[in-house]
Structures are given as C-alpha cells and as structure tokens.
Amino acid sequence: MHYKASLGLKIAAAAGLLFLHLPIMLIFVYAFTTEDKSYQWPPPGLTLKWFAVTWNRPDVWTALGLSLRVAAISTAVAMVLGTLCAAAVARSRFFGRETVSLLVILPIALPGIITGISLRSAFNLVDIPFSFWTIVLGHATFCIVVVYNNAVARFRRTSGSLVEASLDLGATYFQTLRFVILPNIATALLAGGMLAFALSFDEVIVTTFTAGQQQTLPIWMLEELVRPRQRPVTNVVAMVVVLVTFLPIVGAYYLTRGTETVAGQGK
Amino acid sequence: MASAVKFEATSRFFGDTRAVDDVTLEIEEGEFFAMLGPSGSGKTTCLRLIAGFERPSQGRVHIFGQDATNTPPYRRPVNTVFQDYALFPHLNVQDNVAYGLMIARVPKAERHHAADEALDLVALGGFSKRKPSELSGGQRQRVALARALVNKPKVLLLDEPLGALDLKLREQMQGELKSLQRQLGITFVFVTHDQGEALSMADRVAVFNNGKVQQVDSPLVLYDSPKTPFVADFVGSSNVLPVEMVQRLIGVAKLASLRPENIRLAEDGLVGTVESQAFLGAATRLEVAVDGARISVLLPKGAELPNDGSEVHLAWDADALNLLEATNG
Amino acid sequence: MASTATFGGRVSDAFWRKPRLLLALLLVPPVLWLGIVYLGSLFALLAQSFFSIDEFSGLINYDFTLKTYGELFRPSNFDILLRTVAMAGAVTLAAAIVAFPIAYYAARYANGRWKVIFYLGVMLPLWSSYLVKVYSWKLILAKEGILNWLFETLHLSWVLQAYLSVPGIGGYSLSVSWTGTFLVFLYVWLPFMILPVQAALERVPSSMLEASGDLGAQPGQTLRYVILPLALPGIIAGSIFTFSLTLGDYIIPQIVGTSARMIGQAVYQFQGTAGNIPLAAAFAVVPILVMGIYLTIARRMGAFDAL
Numbered sequence: 001m002h003y004k005a006s007l008g009l010k011i012a013a014a015a016g017l018l019f020l021h022l023p024i025m026l027i028f029v030y031a032f033t034t035e036d037k038s039y040q041w042p043p044p045g046l047t048l049k050w051f052a053v054t055w056n057r058p059d060v061w062t063a064l065g066l067s068l069r070v071a072a073i074s075t076a077v078a079m080v081l082g083t084l085c086a087a088a089v090a091r092s093r094f095f096g097r098e099t100v101s102l103l104v105i106l107p108i109a110l111p112g113i114i115t116g117i118s119l120r121s122a123f124n125l126v127d128i129p130f131s132f133w134t135i136v137l138g139h140a141t142f143c144i145v146v147v148y149n150n151a152v153a154r155f156r157r158t159s160g161s162l163v164e165a166s167l168d169l170g171a172t173y174f175q176t177l178r179f180v181i182l183p184n185i186a187t188a189l190l191a192g193g194m195l196a197f198a199l200s201f202d203e204v205i206v207t208t209f210t211a212g213q214q215q216t217l218p219i220w221m222l223e224e225l226v227r228p229r230q231r232p233v234t235n236v237v238a239m240v241v242v243l244v245t246f247l248p249i250v251g252a253y254y255l256t257r258g259t260e261t262v263a264g265q266g267k
Numbered sequence: 268m269a270s271a272v273k274f275e276a277t278s279r280f281f282g283d284t285r286a287v288d289d290v291t292l293e294i295e296e297g298e299f300f301a302m303l304g305p306s307g308s309g310k311t312t313c314l315r316l317i318a319g320f321e322r323p324s325q326g327r328v329h330i331f332g333q334d335a336t337n338t339p340p341y342r343r344p345v346n347t348v349f350q351d352y353a354l355f356p357h358l359n360v361q362d363n364v365a366y367g368l369m370i371a372r373v374p375k376a377e378r379h380h381a382a383d384e385a386l387d388l389v390a391l392g393g394f395s396k397r398k399p400s401e402l403s404g405g406q407r408q409r410v411a412l413a414r415a416l417v418n419k420p421k422v423l424l425l426d427e428p429l430g431a432l433d434l435k436l437r438e439q440m441q442g443e444l445k446s447l448q449r450q451l452g453i454t455f456v457f458v459t460h461d462q463g464e465a466l467s468m469a470d471r472v473a474v475f476n477n478g479k480v481q482q483v484d485s486p487l488v489l490y491d492s493p494k495t496p497f498v499a500d501f502v503g504s505s506n507v508l509p510v511e512m513v514q515r516l517i518g519v520a521k522l523a524s525l526r527p528e529n530i531r532l533a534e535d536g537l538v539g540t541v542e543s544q545a546f547l548g549a550a551t552r553l554e555v556a557v558d559g560a561r562i563s564v565l566l567p568k569g570a571e572l573p574n575d576g577s578e579v580h581l582a583w584d585a586d587a588l589n590l591l592e593a594t595n596g
Numbered sequence: 597m598a599s600t601a602t603f604g605g606r607v608s609d610a611f612w613r614k615p616r617l618l619l620a621l622l623l624v625p626p627v628l629w630l631g632i633v634y635l636g637s638l639f640a641l642l643a644q645s646f647f648s649i650d651e652f653s654g655l656i657n658y659d660f661t662l663k664t665y666g667e668l669f670r671p672s673n674f675d676i677l678l679r680t681v682a683m684a685g686a687v688t689l690a691a692a693i694v695a696f697p698i699a700y701y702a703a704r705y706a707n708g709r710w711k712v713i714f715y716l717g718v719m720l721p722l723w724s725s726y727l728v729k730v731y732s733w734k735l736i737l738a739k740e741g742i743l744n745w746l747f748e749t750l751h752l753s754w755v756l757q758a759y760l761s762v763p764g765i766g767g768y769s770l771s772v773s774w775t776g777t778f779l780v781f782l783y784v785w786l787p788f789m790i791l792p793v794q795a796a797l798e799r800v801p802s803s804m805l806e807a808s809g810d811l812g813a814q815p816g817q818t819l820r821y822v823i824l825p826l827a828l829p830g831i832i833a834g835s836i837f838t839f840s841l842t843l844g845d846y847i848i849p850q851i852v853g854t855s856a857r858m859i860g861q862a863v864y865q866f867q868g869t870a871g872n873i874p875l876a877a878a879f880a881v882v883p884i885l886v887m888g889i890y891l892t893i894a895r896r897m898g899a900f901d902a903l
Binding site for chain 1: 604605607608611612615618619622623625626627629630631633634635636637638640641644694695697698700701702704705714715716717718719720721723724725726727728729730731732733734735736738740741742745783786787790815836840841843844845846847850851860863864867873876877880883884887891
C-alpha cells in the first residue's frame with residue numbers, strides 16, 4: 001500500500017534539495033560573469049574569456065597536475081590496503097576484528113585537522129621533509145576507508161560458499177582469487193577507487209599540514225578564498241572542479257547500483 | 268567392497284563446541300549414503316570434513332584408502348553440491364559447469380562440449396548461455412549437480428540439496444538423484460534432516476546426534492530395529508517404552524521401541540486411557556496414557572475409534588517390541 | 597586438480613593448512629600502515645600535549661606536565677572550546693531538522709527514477725568539492741551578492757538589517773556573522789545527515805506504519821511514536837559526522853565568520869605562526885575526547901547499525 005506524501009512534506013523535501021543544489025549552480029553562472037573585481041549579482045554581462053585566461057595559467061596547471069598525481073597514487077595504495085583489510089574482516093572472525101574496523105574508520109571519524117597536525121608533528125619528529133610523498137601518505141590513510149567500505153559490503157553480499165565451491169572444483173587459493181573473487185568484487189573496487197580518487201582530489205585540510213610549499217588544486221583555491229586575487233579564474237576553476245568530481249560519483253553509483261544502497265557512506 | 272570414505276576417530280571442535288565428536292564411519296564405494304540428523308548434529312561438518320573445508324581437530328579422514336587429512340579441497344577426488352548451490356554469478360551456466368575443467372586446463376572446445384553433455388544429463392540442455400540469476404531454484408540445483416558431476420568425482424557430496432525446493436519438485440528430484448546414482452555408479456554422500464528423504468533414497472543411513480553417530484544401517488533395519496531412543500524417535504517417531512514397563516511386560520530391564528502402526532486395540536493387553544486423537548488422512552493417531560508414559564497408536568482408516576477418555580487395551584505381536592542397546596540418547 | 601609442483605600450489609596448500617597465515621598476510625599491510633602512519637602520528641601528537649612551551653625562549657620543554665592542559669581553561673581559550681561545541685551542537689540540530697523531510701520522502705515515497713534523483717541529489721553535493729561549496733557561499737553572502745540583492749529586490753532589506761543588528765548572531769554583513777558561519781556549516785555537512793537517516797527509515801517496513809494507523813494513531817502520532825524513534829539511530833549516526841566535522845573545521849570559520857576563533861583555527865595557529873605545538877596538541881585532544889564520549893553514547897543507542 002502506498003500513501004500519498006502530504007504537501008508539507010513535499011515542500012520541505014524539495015526546499016531541502018534546492019538548498020543543496022542552488023549554491024553549486026550559482027558557481028556555473030559566476031564562471032561567465034564579466035565582473036572581475038567583486039562578487040556582484042546579477043552579473044553585469046556574460047563572457048567566455050575567463051576560460052581562455054584560466055587555460056593559459058601555468059600555476060593552475062601545475063596545481064592540477066600535482067592533485068591528479070597525488071590522487072592516483074593515493075588511490076592505488078588505498079585500494080590495495082582497503083581490499084586486503086576488507087577481505088580479512090569480512091571473511092573470518094578473529095580476535096580484534098572490531099578494533100581493525102575501528103582503526104580503518106578512525107582517520108575520517110576524527111576531524112581532519114587532527115589527522116593533519118598529527119602527521120605534521122610526526123614528520124617533524126622523525127625529520128621527514130615535506131614532499132609529494134608526505135601528501136600521499138596522508139591521503140592514502142584516509143582513502144583506505146572508502147575502498148574498505150565498498151569492498152566489505154560486496155564481500156558480505158557474495159556468498160561465502162563461492163570460494164569453497166571454487167576450491168572444491170580444483171582451484172587453488174590464487175586461482176580462486178583470479179577466477180572467482182576478483183570478477184565478483186571488481187565493480188565494488190572500481191567504485192571505491194573512484195570515490196577515493198574524488199576524496200583525495202578534493203582534500204584540503206590534511207593537505208595544508210603535509211604539503212609544505214607545494215600547491216594542490218584545493219590549496220590553490222584556499223589561497224584564493226583567503227586572499228582573493230583573481231576571482232574570475234577561481235570561478236572557472238571551481239566550475240571545472242565540480243564537473244570533474246561529478247564523473248566518478250555518477251560512475252560509482254552506476255557500478256554499485258542495485259547492490260549497495262549507500263556506496264559513498266562514510267566519506 | 269572398498270571403502271570410499273573412512274573416518275577414524277575423527278573430531279572437529281569449534282571452541283568449546285564438539286561439532287563432530289569421535290566419529291568412526293566407513294562409506295563403501297558405489298553406495299548412496301545418507302547422513303541424517305537434526306540441525307547442529309554434526310552431519311554437515313562431517314560432509315565438510317570429507318570435502319576438505321574443515322580440518323579434523325583429532326583423528327583422520329581417508330578417501331579411497333588414501334589419508335586425506337592433510338589434503339586441501341582442490342586436491343581431493345571429491346565434489347560438492349552446495350545447499351545454496353554456490354553458482355558463480357559472473358559466469359553463464361556453461362562456464363559454471365566447465366569451471367573445474369577450465370582449472371584442470373582442458374581446452375576450451377572440449378570442456379564446453381563436456382559441460383553441455385553434463386547439462387543434458389540433468390535435462391538442462393539449451394540453457395548453456397543463461398546466467399544463474401535467470402534460472403529457477405530447481406534449475407540452479409541441476410546446474411550445481413552438473414558442475415560437480417562433470418569432473419567425474421569419485422565421491423559426490425550433497426549438502427541438503429533439496430532443502431530449498433518445494434515439495435513436488437523435491438519428490439521428483441529424489442527419484443532423479445537415485446537413478447542418476449545408479450546410472451553413474453559414483454558414491455553419493457547425502458546430508459539431510461528429513462528422515463523420509465534419507466529412508467527413501469539411501470542404501471545406508473548414518474543417524475547423527477550431538478556430534479556422534481548413533482547408528483549406521485540400511486533404512487529397513489534402522490526403521491525396524493533402532494538401537495537408541497534417539498534413533499527410535501527421530502526415524503519414524505517410534506514409542507520408546509520406559510525400562511520399568513519393559514521389565515513388567517517381558518522381564519528385561521531395558522528400553523524398548525514400539526512403532527505406533529504395530530499396535531492395535533484389543534480385548535485385553537496393556538491398559539491405558541485415550542488422551543487425544545488426530546485424523547491424519549490414511550490413519551488416525553491416538554495418544555494413550557499408560558502408567559504415566561504416553562504411547563502413540565496409529566489406527567488404519569476404517570478402524571473403530573474409541574472416545575477420548577475411554578479405557579483401551581493395547582496389543583502387538585511379540586517381535587514388534589524392539590529392545591534398545593543404549594539407555595539414553 | 598591443481599598441480600602440486602607449482603609455487604602457487606604449494607603456497608596455497610600452506611594457506612589451507614594454516615588459515616591464520618592467510619589472515620595474517622591479509623591484515624599485516626593495512627594494519628602496519630594505519631598503525632605506524634596514523635596511530636603513530638596520533639600518539640606522537642598526544643605525547644606533545646604533555647609538554648609545555650618555555651614562555652621566554654619559545655622552545656619546547658620536554659618534561660611531563662599538565663600545565664598545557666591547564667591553559668585550556670584560561671577564559672580566552674575556554675571560550676574557544678565553548679563556542680565550538682555550541683556551534684557543532686547548533687549545526688547538528690539544524691541538520692537533523694532539514695535532513696528529515698528529504699530522507700523521509702526519499703525513503704518512503706520516492707520510486708524508480710525519483711529514487712535515483714534523490715540519491716544522486718544527495719550524493720553529488722556530498723562529494724562535490726568542499727572548497728567549492730564554501731566558495732559558493734562566499735559568493736552568496738557577499739555584500740554585493742545574490743542574497744542582499746534578493747532582499748533589496750523584494751524591498752525587505754530592513755528585515756535583514758534588523759536581523760544583523762541582533763548581537764551575537766548578527767554582524768556587519770552575513771559573511772562576517774555567526775549566522776553566516778552556521779549556514780555554511782549546515783550546507784556543507786547536511787548530506788552527511790541525510791544518508792544515514794534515509795538508511796534508517798528505509799529499514800522501517802511500511803506494514804509497521806499501517807499497524808500504527810490500524811491501532812488508531814493519527815499520522816502525527818505515528819510520526820511521533822513510531823517513525824522518530826526508529827529514525828533516531830540514523831540521526832545519531834549522522835550527528836557523529838556533523839558534530840565531528842564542525843568541531844575540527846578551521847577553514848569555514850576562517851573564510852565566512854567573525855574574528856572569534858574556533859578549535860580548528862586555534863590548533864592551526866598555535867602549531868603554525870605561534871609555534872606552540874604543545875598547546876595546539878592539547879586543543880586537538882579536546883575534539884578527540886568529545887568525540888570519544890559522543891561515540892560511546894551513540895554506540896549504546898545503536899547508531900552504528902545505521903552506518
């Protein structure tokens with residue numbers, strides 16, 4: 001039986017969704033404004049010239065390049081570690097199982113600033129100079145949980161007797177991994193990897209503590225937010241970032257559709 | 268006959284639980300063997316010990332004379348039909364059936380041919396390219412069967428394979444499994460909690476309770492001459508007469524079992540009071556109170572039925588009373 | 597059957613004989629990484645909170661002391677803690693109120709295409725760039741921005757002015773007021789509340805609501821006595837995110853808000869420009885403690901089942 005939603009509920013739900021989306025849409029308008037000294041609304045005119053200006057900005061390209069490389073390496077590390085952990089936790093009961101899941105979730109359960117300052121003081125303590133790798137170290141740490149969540153959900157859904165059936169039919173553990181486990185968790189892993197990539201690509205709080213002098217794209221944007229210097233370029237970059245992060249989210253959704261309801265839980 | 272599977276004082280513990288407790292058992296080559304018992308009785312763990320999914324905590328498991336205790340599942344000449352079928356969801360029916368041959372590096376054309384033959388055997392020819400999710404429960408069950416048989420195992424293990432099917436399909440599959448086993452001559456080891464299924468299909472049945480084997484015998488012997496009160500009750504719901512009553516009746520201080528259908532109402536004999544009765548279709552079951560014990564009596568349709576509360580006399584042929592060996596379950 | 601000869605076959609045999617070996621191999625890399633990189637750093641930080649800073653030389657004194665924690669209770673510092681916890685509480689409460697109708701509609705009424713729209717409608721803002729989201733509010737709240745324009749166009753500027761003149765929540769403009777900070781927090785963390793609440797509501801079978809109606813409950817009573825209690829674990833799960841994220845954020849109050857600091861800003865400044873790592877560490881311990889208490893309570897109330 002299905003009741004009709006009351007008008008009040010419909011309005012409240014619609015208003016909530018609008019509240020979530022209007023601000024982001026506003027960015028799309030600002031990317032085309034001719035005004036470059038203030039955040040004037042409504043825009044006095046529309047232009048495409050800021051796209052060309054942004055295209056020719058080497059600092060934006062450098063920041064983008066660094067962000068992409070960091071996200072790629074962090075995602076790779078997180079996918080390996082997250083999957084291993086998920087396999088162990090989902091497949092067997094062992095002493096300390098709860099502790100391991102807590103350990104994986106902790107880096108996102110605690111505020112990012114704590115992860116950031118902890119890593120920074122640890123780097124200082126053991127004299128590790130800031131570099132590309134210190135950023136990756138931080139990012140991979142909080143990306144593990146995203147891959148882990150996706151993988152664990154799929155492992156739980158995949159019948160445990162599949163592995164036994166494969167062993168029973170003559171396959172070793174390695175053959176079982178290749179012919180049964182990987183094909184069955186591949187989409188969940190891909191989805192987890194995409195979300196991890198999006199998470200890393202966007203991260204700013206931990207990165208401010210682990211980056212030293214280098215600028216990832218979010219750090220570049222943060223500078224602009226604190227001390228606006230080139231508003232139009234920032235507008236364009238913001239729009240592009242929104243568009244770029246939409247792709248993995250929608251992709252991850254379609255990969256895990258009908259299997260888990262909340263793939264991105266626990267960002 | 269050679270033994271196909273042999274348990275030698277085998278035990279499997281999970282923490283403090285003795286899932287399989289000191290089982291010694293021999294399954295002969297070519298027989299249809301059933302392991303019967305309530306859930307948690309250890310029958311499924313025994314099957315998993317044969318398959319190699321569990322390792323014994325104590326004792327040994329032999330398969331065709333070879334000590335298989337330390338042999339992993341993928342090196343045992345044994346295949347399993349799982350209770351939930353465990354078909355690989357990412358492979359079509361043909362690739363599911365050909366999986367074992369693929370692992371054994373049989374060339375593609377050859378293994379696909381063999382898979383199709385196995386599917387024909389279970390009357391699923393033409394379903395090769397379907398995905399398991401597109402099949403009904405009964406069809407999945409047949410695929411699982413074909414996937415195991417195509418590897419020509421020396422022993423086929425079946426874990427409650429008919430449990431998920433509805434009654435009609437289950438009865439049909441019972442007949443098919445039986446004739447398949449005769450046709451192939453492979454040893455079948457079959458786990459079930461359904462005594463009717465075990466009795467109708469198996470050559471021999473092992474009855475499990477609390478991790479121990481209570482009795483191993485042919486269905487007929489099991490039915491007529493249970494050795495323990497548990498078997499008497501679990502296989503065909505026999506009456507178990509208390510020691511004092513048996514002592515009084517025949518002068519032996521032992522428990523005895525007595526089948527409800529072997530009891531008749533007579534002019535004289537054991538005196539009791541009818542407590543209740545239930546119409547079962549082909550027969551009517553009376554519950555009769557005798558000296559504080561309760562005895563079930565099965566009267567065929569058409570027999571004259573006493574009223575509840577009335578006094579009756581129970582009689583039976585002398586050989587219907589079966590003395591039990593053990594005094595407890 | 598697998599060949600005995602291959603290396604893979606032999607390793608596989610070892611896994612079968614010693615299942616713990618396989619488990620250990622799976623667990624060692626992630627546990628080592630998280631244990632060394634994360635927990636190691638965390639403990640290093642905690643340890644520093646028990647050191648103090650020499651006020652004259654500005655160097656760290658490595659003797660165990662609780663003096664640094666004592667400094668947290670100085671009025672100027674203690675205000676930061678109170679202010680942050682109050683903001684986190686307000687944001688959490690508001691998020692629960694705004695999230696509930698969306699989650700409820702999505703869980704109970706949305707079907708087919710609408711289900712997808714609702715799902716992506718929450719997921720996309722959730723995963724959109726945090727900075728872009730903050731930036732969009734800078735655009736909205738700016739003096740020359742869309743919100744002021746809207747009030748002017750509707751000839752309602754006097755309402756906004758009256759609101760801004762309220763001490764505490766108002767200010768020179770929305771972008772430098774607590775209301776502004778609050779709005780951005782609410783906006784940025786709202787999806788984290790919607791998802792768990794929706795997940796909790798989806799687990800309520802509709803037959804249960806029918807049963808309530810059948811027993812004579814008005815829709816309002818069903819909401820009060822059946823739906824809200826069942827949604828509570830989801831709300832608590834969501835509040836873990838909204839509360840924790842607000843506690844530790846230092847970017848939003850830096851970009852939109854007053855000059856009064858929150859915990860995150862204090863941590864950032866003490867470890868950076870002020871060079872007072874022990875005090876920064878002590879400040880960082882506060883959210884850990886608050887979240888520890890919060891998680892313990894949440895666990896008791898069954899919030900983790902809704903995650």
